[in-house]
Amino acid sequence: MSTTAVHTNEHIGHDDAHDHEHHELNFVEKYIFSTDHKTIAKQFLITGIIWALIGGGLSIIFRLQLGFPDMNLEWLRPILGKWITSTGQIDSEFYLALVTMHGTIMVFFVLTAGLSGTFSNFLIPLQIGARDMASGFLNMLSYWFFFVSGVVMFISFFIETGPASAGWTVYPPLSALPTAMQGSGLGMTLWLVAMVFFIVSSLLGGINYVTTVINLRTQGMSFFRLPLTIWAFFLTAVIGILSFPVLFSAALLLVFDRSFGTSFYLSDIYIGGEALPNVGGSPILYQHLFWFLGHPEVYIVILPALGITSEVIATNSRKPIFGYKAMILSLLGITILSFVVWAHHMFVSGLSPFLGSIFMFLTLIIAVPSAVKAFNYLTTLWRGNIIFTPAMLFSIGLVSFFISGGLTGIFLGNSAVDINLHDTYFVVAHFHLVMGSASFFGMMAGIYHWFPKMFGRMMNDKLGYIHFWLTFVGVYLVFFPLHYIGMAGFPRRYYSFTNFDAFQDFTDLNTFVSVAAIITFSAQFIFLFNFFYNIFRGRKAPANPWGSNTLEWTTPRVPGHGNWEGDIPKVYRWPYDYSKPGAPEDFIPQHIPLTETPESNLPHEVEQLKEEGIEVKAANAGKS
Amino acid sequence: MFNAVVIIGLILVAIILFTLFRVSTLVDVLKGNSKKKVTKSNGVNAGLGIVFLIGGLLLFFIYSYTEFDRYNLPLASEHGAVTDQLFWVTMAITGIVFVITQILLFGFGWKYRYKEGNQALFYPDNNKLEMMWTIVPAIVLTLLIFSGWRAWVSITDKAPDEAEVVEVMGYQFAWSVRYPGKDKQLGDFDFRLIDAENAMGMDFKDKASFDDFIPREIHVPKGKPVKFNIRARDVIHSVYAPHFRLQMNAVPGMPTTFWFTPTKSTQDMREETGNPEFNYELVCNKICGKGHFAMRYLIVVDEPADYYKWYNEQQAWLAKNPSYLSSVPQHLKEVAIISSGMENNPEVQAVTGLEEEEEMVGAF
Ligand code: HEM
Ligand SMILES: [Cu+2]
Numbered sequence: 001m002s003t004t005a006v007h008t009n010e011h012i013g014h015d016d017a018h019d020h021e022h023h024e025l026n027f028v029e030k031y032i033f034s035t036d037h038k039t040i041a042k043q044f045l046i047t048g049i050i051w052a053l054i055g056g057g058l059s060i061i062f063r064l065q066l067g068f069p070d071m072n073l074e075w076l077r078p079i080l081g082k083w084i085t086s087t088g089q090i091d092s093e094f095y096l097a098l099v100t101m102h103g104t105i106m107v108f109f110v111l112t113a114g115l116s117g118t119f120s121n122f123l124i125p126l127q128i129g130a131r132d133m134a135s136g137f138l139n140m141l142s143y144w145f146f147f148v149s150g151v152v153m154f155i156s157f158f159i160e161t162g163p164a165s166a167g168w169t170v171y172p173p174l175s176a177l178p179t180a181m182q183g184s185g186l187g188m189t190l191w192l193v194a195m196v197f198f199i200v201s202s203l204l205g206g207i208n209y210v211t212t213v214i215n216l217r218t219q220g221m222s223f224f225r226l227p228l229t230i231w232a233f234f235l236t237a238v239i240g241i242l243s244f245p246v247l248f249s250a251a252l253l254l255v256f257d258r259s260f261g262t263s264f265y266l267s268d269i270y271i272g273g274e275a276l277p278n279v280g281g282s283p284i285l286y287q288h289l290f291w292f293l294g295h296p297e298v299y300i301v302i303l304p305a306l307g308i309t310s311e312v313i314a315t316n317s318r319k320p321i322f323g324y325k326a327m328i329l330s331l332l333g334i335t336i337l338s339f340v341v342w343a344h345h346m347f348v349s350g351l352s353p354f355l356g357s358i359f360m361f362l363t364l365i366i367a368v369p370s371a372v373k374a375f376n377y378l379t380t381l382w383r384g385n386i387i388f389t390p391a392m393l394f395s396i397g398l399v400s401f402f403i404s405g406g407l408t409g410i411f412l413g414n415s416a417v418d419i420n421l422h423d424t425y426f427v428v429a430h431f432h433l434v435m436g437s438a439s440f441f442g443m444m445a446g447i448y449h450w451f452p453k454m455f456g457r458m459m460n461d462k463l464g465y466i467h468f469w470l471t472f473v474g475v476y477l478v479f480f481p482l483h484y485i486g487m488a489g490f491p492r493r494y495y496s497f498t499n500f501d502a503f504q505d506f507t508d509l510n511t512f513v514s515v516a517a518i519i520t521f522s523a524q525f526i527f528l529f530n531f532f533y534n535i536f537r538g539r540k541a542p543a544n545p546w547g548s549n550t551l552e553w554t555t556p557r558v559p560g561h562g563n564w565e566g567d568i569p570k571v572y573r574w575p576y577d578y579s580k581p582g583a584p585e586d587f588i589p590q591h592i593p594l595t596e597t598p599e600s601n602l603p604h605e606v607e608q609l610k611e612e613g614i615e616v617k618a619a620n621a622g623k624s
Numbered sequence: 625m626f627n628a629v630v631i632i633g634l635i636l637v638a639i640i641l642f643t644l645f646r647v648s649t650l651v652d653v654l655k656g657n658s659k660k661k662v663t664k665s666n667g668v669n670a671g672l673g674i675v676f677l678i679g680g681l682l683l684f685f686i687y688s689y690t691e692f693d694r695y696n697l698p699l700a701s702e703h704g705a706v707t708d709q710l711f712w713v714t715m716a717i718t719g720i721v722f723v724i725t726q727i728l729l730f731g732f733g734w735k736y737r738y739k740e741g742n743q744a745l746f747y748p749d750n751n752k753l754e755m756m757w758t759i760v761p762a763i764v765l766t767l768l769i770f771s772g773w774r775a776w777v778s779i780t781d782k783a784p785d786e787a788e789v790v791e792v793m794g795y796q797f798a799w800s801v802r803y804p805g806k807d808k809q810l811g812d813f814d815f816r817l818i819d820a821e822n823a824m825g826m827d828f829k830d831k832a833s834f835d836d837f838i839p840r841e842i843h844v845p846k847g848k849p850v851k852f853n854i855r856a857r858d859v860i861h862s863v864y865a866p867h868f869r870l871q872m873n874a875v876p877g878m879p880t881t882f883w884f885t886p887t888k889s890t891q892d893m894r895e896e897t898g899n900p901e902f903n904y905e906l907v908c909n910k911i912c913g914k915g916h917f918a919m920r921y922l923i924v925v926d927e928p929a930d931y932y933k934w935y936n937e938q939q940a941w942l943a944k945n946p947s948y949l950s951s952v953p954q955h956l957k958e959v960a961i962i963s964s965g966m967e968n969n970p971e972v973q974a975v976t977g978l979e980e981e982e983e984m985v986g987a988f
């Protein structure tokens with residue numbers, strides 16, 4: 001581990017340099033253009049929370065339309081202006097803008113940037129024992145590119161023709177032709193610009209995470225001693241680096257088609273009273289490119305949440321995570337397989353049926369590692385000594401959603417069954433449970449768990465419990481009924497169902513879902529209060545509030561720049577020595593040497609010590 | 625009034641929550657709870673998990689059972705029977721897994737909640753167990769895939785030669801449907817030929833176009849294979865007919881197809897559902913713009929005899945729009961007139977000047 005040593009020194013040197021100019025660290029450097037990974041993490045988090053509120057708010061508006069189609073929404077005119085029609089309804093095209101922006105914001109801004117950006121940044125250096133990211137500067141750029149992306153996306157709400165409206169997947173030709181819908185005009189251009197900034201941000205972040213994990217691990221922190229959080233963040237970053245460039249190319253070709261008269265995606269089109277000159281393009285090409293990112297993207301969203309959950313469940317069950325190696329293998333399996341299943345989103349797109357068969361096989365294979373993860377979580381709980389912190393509750397909620405939503409994936413992955421389910425509410429139910437809610441709960445678990453380390457104070461548990469139960473029950477009440485609506489064939493992205501005999505039913509269920517959504521959304525304000533109030537007024541956090549093994553809890557209450565005062569701790573063991581037989585406490589942190597714990601060392605550890613020729617006896621003697 | 629009540633309610637809830645919060649903080653401080661490992665809440669949370677589990681499962685079972693007829697659309701196609709069966713087999717398997725895993729999740733939560741003096745079991749792995757739950761799901765999934773694959777292959781196989789062919793074209797925001805007419809051949813089309821009347825861009829340089837007809841609703845014969853040739857002329861749409869478990873995207877520039885065999889006539893279905901107004905519907909299921917939610921088209925399944933009768937009664941599009949005779953090449957005009965059945969239509973003759981021609985022919 002000579003590299004580590006070198007880097008460590010470098011960082012210490014860097015710190016010194018920093019100290020000299022310390023008096024010049026003004027507000028801007030400290031809180032705005034900061035290069036400290038912890039500050040950047042908080043920037044991502046707060047920005048993510050704001051976007052979650054916006055994205056959630058949009059969904060409430062369109063749920064009003066679906067649940068109460070006759071309601072007079074005149075009172076929304078102050079916010080929505082001309083998008084409210086003269087009869088007090090939402091404009092049917094603006095409805096599509098709402099679902100498009102909701103999807104884009106939630107998937108990219110909240111669950112990608114908000115989740116990976118926050119926790120990869122915050123935890124990677126702290127848990128692997130590094131003073132900061134490999135490049136603090138790129139890290140800062142990563143946040144600011146994200147910020148700009150958000151600004152551009154936000155601006156698109158206020159333009160005459162409205163924001164992009166072709167669905168979060170923005171399939172051309174709909175998204176390519178301003179004559180096809182208003183949102184495909186300037187709004188779509190802004191969407192593409194925003195996404196380009198976002199992709200740059202993701203890549204800068206991802207490269208940094210990967211480099212940091214590979215190069216800056218502290219002494220003794222081998223890959224197989226990494227907490228599963230780090231494994232998850234690492235592989236997420238790898239997926240992002242490999243797939244986002246493809247989205248970039250998809251977007252670029254779309255820009256060409258939109259603005260420079262090329263025909264990558266366009267062919268044989270008659271619209272707005274004229275035949276377009278484009279021939280030879282293929283809309284399916286776009287779908288391939290998009291889903292080549294799009295499917296990995298859903299794992300980019302869920303893997304960090306699964307990593308966080310592994311950590312939280314092990315800690316609060318007071319048990320090692322069950323099957324650490326199997327967890328890593330399944331993460332690896334998911335990472336690799338996630339690149340070869342994309343066309344399951346295209347079974348009825350006109351894709352060659354032969355390809356459909358191939359992708360069906362590959363898709364159902366990916367269910368295996370997902371199942372392994374679920375079983376391993378369950379076994380970790382088995383015979384634990386479970387402490388229900390809010391973080392633990394949210395983690396258990398995640399497992400519940402991941403199972404419920406994962407199982408419906410088995411229907412959809414079967415191309416024959418998908419014929420009738422594609423683009424119905426069944427798919428909406430599937431991905432909101434397995435991706436949206438599961439990963440949102442992972443994010444919540446992370447916030448409750450690491451709040452003490454982020455802000456040095458505790459959040460209120462009781463409010464956390466109330467927040468959890470309202471949200472957990474609420475999410476099920478919102479998304480479970482959608483399965484029924486989907487089985488009845490209700491198409492997604494419909495402004496209203498009144499035009500069809502087949503879809504006259506379920507107005508009651510739709511109203512119910514909307515009410516549940518409003519309650520669930522409102523419950524998030526409990527969280528907001530708990531979060532912001534306790535940043536300033538919370539009880540001061542003890543050094544290791546959850547009795548956790550990982551390195552971040554060895555830092556000062558509020559770690560400064562460089563994370564550890566003095567030397568970085570070395571690592572002597574894996575992170576899951578919970579309730580080890582013989583140990584006096586029910587946890588042994590990673591930085592405690594085996595030599596200090598002779599009473600609980602396992603046979604192979606004793607063996608290992610012998611091999612390394614470490615003077616066990618001496619240490620033993622010293623200890624006892 | 626209503627709004628005021630809602631606002632007051634919200635404020636009250638906020639106040640209650642805040643009070644709870646203050647009280648719990650104070651109590652914590654007084655009791656020194658911050659030092660204890662768990663509070664009473666731990667058991668409460670574990671218990672709520674069980675309440676949720678039981679309540680949730682009950683709701684799930686009761687609703688699924690009592691409302692079955694609402695969410696299970698009646699089925700009306702041959703391949704649909706296969707895919708429905710696959711759906712329900714998958715439902716049975718995943719349903720069992722769902723119930724068991726959720727019971728374990730919340731059950732363990734309750735059973736192994738923190739107890740003073742208990743120690744968790746140090747149980748880092750068990751290769752046998754892990755192999756088992758890798759292999760068992762793999763086998764079950766393989767079986768599912770295999771039956772799914774067989775169904776998929778037969779559904780997407782080439783349509784039988786005798787299949788009735790219907791062309792379905794989506795555009796913003798409606799459908800156009802074309803039948804091949806008496807020659808059983810759909811004529812060529814070209815998007816450059818589209819105009820206000822000729823919405824499907826029929827090409828009258830092709831003889832096969834002359835007798836093609838464009839009805840106001842789709843008719844298909846019960847018990848016979850039907851093949852949809854699907855296309856779109858502006859953006860992507862999707863031909864979706866939930867009762868037939870049929871879906872295929874309509875893509876501009878890339879024709880697609882889907883074939884199926886309807887098993888129940890509209891009349892059969894009216895009797896089965898007890899709804900005399902019942903109609904099969906064609907739905908657009910790919911976001912296509914402002915009117916996406918309103919692209920409705922009727923599908924009528926007739927008894928074969930009725931179907932052929934209907935088919936033969938339809939008038940060719942050309943016959944209804946005789947001005948397009950001008951785009952028929954000179955040497956084919958005669959054929960066009962005959963095969964479109966135009967000659968029987970006096971109005972048409974007036975418009976096209978057919979009569980004069982014939983008179984002239986007669987005069988010589
Ligand atoms: C058990 C493994 C899974 C299988 C077999 C599976 C399969 C599928 C299939 C076939 C579709 C396409 C359905 C359609 O459009 O007709 C789909 C949609 C989707 N899945 Fe999954 N899935 C699985 C797990 C996941 C996970 C873990 C996530 C996310 C974390 C996820 C997120 C999504 C999303 C976001 C969509 C919908 C995208 C859209 O159309 O807007 N799925 N899934
Ligand atoms: Cu996918």
Ligand SMILES: [Cu+2]
Nearest residue numbers: 861908912919
């Ligand atoms: Cu459409």
